[in-house]
Amino acid sequence: MRVLLTGGSGFIAAHVLDILLQQGHSVVTTVRSQEKASKIAENHKQVGKDKLDFAIVEDIAQEGAFDKAVVSDPPFEAVIHTASPFHFNVTDVQKELLDPAIIGTTGILKSIKKSAPSVKRVVITSSFASIVNPYKGTWPEHTYSEADWNPISAEQAVENPANGYRASKTFAEKAAWEFVEQEKPNFSIATMCPPLVLGPIVHYLNSLDALNTSNQRIRDIMMGKAKDEIPATGTFIWVDVRDLALCHVLAIEKEEAANKRFFITTGYFSNREIADIISKNFPQYKDGLPSSSTPGGEYPKEGIFKVDNSNVVKTLGVKFRNLDDSITDTVKSLQAVGA
Template sequence: MTRVLLTGGSGFIAAHVLDILLEHGHSVVTTVRSQDKADRIKKAHPNYDSKKLDFAIVEDIAQEGAFDEAVKSDPPFEAVIHTASPFHFNVTDVQKELLDPAVIGTTGILKSIKKSAPTVKRVVITSSFASIINPFKGNWPEHTYSEEDWNPITQEQAVENPANGYRASKTFAEKAAWAFLEKEKPNFTISTMCPPLVLGPIVHYLNSLDSLNTSNQRIRDIVQGKAKEQIPETGTFLWVDVRDLALCHVKAIEVDAAANKRFFITAGYFSNKEIAQIVEKNFPEYKEGLPSTSAPGGDYPKDGVYKYDNSRTKEVLGIQFKPLQESIIDTVKSFKSVGA
């Protein structure tokens, strides 16, 4: 059993991380922004007392010293899984609303651990394929992405628009974490998780279909008939199921070989057209609103798409990825549980 601090406990990914941590017998304190969120998570896990599942309120992760108190625990923490970070494009000030919270949130928790939690040996950070992809190369079919790649986005490009700002926030935050490790030489190791689009079932006690994580919105929109005339373009053609990603986070604190490594976590390719076909095949009740076979859009580009190398995740963390069909079916079933 490991004593773990999990940040951003009410998030889409963290909710699944929490379930797996508890299943694996770890003892968890999770940070949330409000007592109401803590109460809802606690109510959904009635079999765990406060020794196994407890909470710390951190209202704003971008504040200096935000995690100073949260990292203190009795018994003391041995690992930290940091998932908390902003992800939305509804911003007016990219620097203030995307870049600063991501970078300050990540370096802030590392500083707090070094200062106040000397027993922590492992830190896992949720990063993103956004910190790997080169957005200026398009579909780049001749290239194979791996952990060796870094998004070359600059500070000047970052503040041009929210999409650039989001990618830059992930890139700058992850680079800041590795720089901290090199410069500060703390007692702990770091592992970073870099997933592309994260699909998969929602945790019913936290989500309504209005507050869905951004990646799953495409499945909701197809189910709700919003893609009947034209399927939206897929955008990023790589995906992973949230449960596999959550397991990677937990394995990274359990497997020694994961220390000080970056992980590109993807199950492979998908397209919005494939999602629509899976929904049509398995949920006849939605047929009326689904795109016809001749509906345009949502397919792979004719000139091909970048390749990927996910061998490190398979070999070091021992992950067998769920297929797209299973993920989409389970996601749509989870939507039904909140009234879709």
């Protein structure tokens, strides 16, 4: 299948790219600069230009940003849209978080409808942020599934960057579903809603300082930052990046994924469990790691919401990796870049 992958140098997309190539698909990936394209090409030397090529899209929030990228010979049959702008130092939530996320998502759908009639399936990376109800806390009596939507309002969205991030994911995903409903394009969509994404980094794109937010906690625990107190876990559910990437690819390959939302999670974890796994498998870090009496990093005493990932298992047929394997592989990948 000929596939356009956006945001190819991102943490999730780099793994999606590997799986697409392994499965024999032919890929064009968008990146923000020639330098990033060269880095990716350099690390897939064995792959010819017919199987891996690049399109430069500097700013996905620009009107018509993807107009050129969606045109290909041979034409694309599927698009996997992982690109989403995200900075922490936000001064204007509307301009820096909400607009780029929503315009980036509806923009690519418009470009596909206008210029790539051969595309039959578009997979969009959304987030558990568009499912969770942040106002309910740990909500032990509730089971989260694809039926849930974050109830955040436009007014709440601009109150602070954390709200802005959650709202950007929620509004962008809603905009995608509305687009399909109103525009009735040639393609169906599938949205991927993962919580915390852990798992090995792609070494050629990452340094220890440039990790995705989720993996920073593993680096910090390895480096002794949790020795005296383990930080609060925050979101207690996770997925390994390789399983998430596989779900993206399966969602373009399987007919039955059409117009479905997928809540992609393996289940639960805590920061204490991460510390215990590192301690068990990497004795060289022992001196800097918390002990069983170190405070923090526990599950909430009042219990925690339940999760239903049966739709993912049933429709995509994915088998999830366990936390031990995921953390062990992540630590090894961090060691490879100098941890």
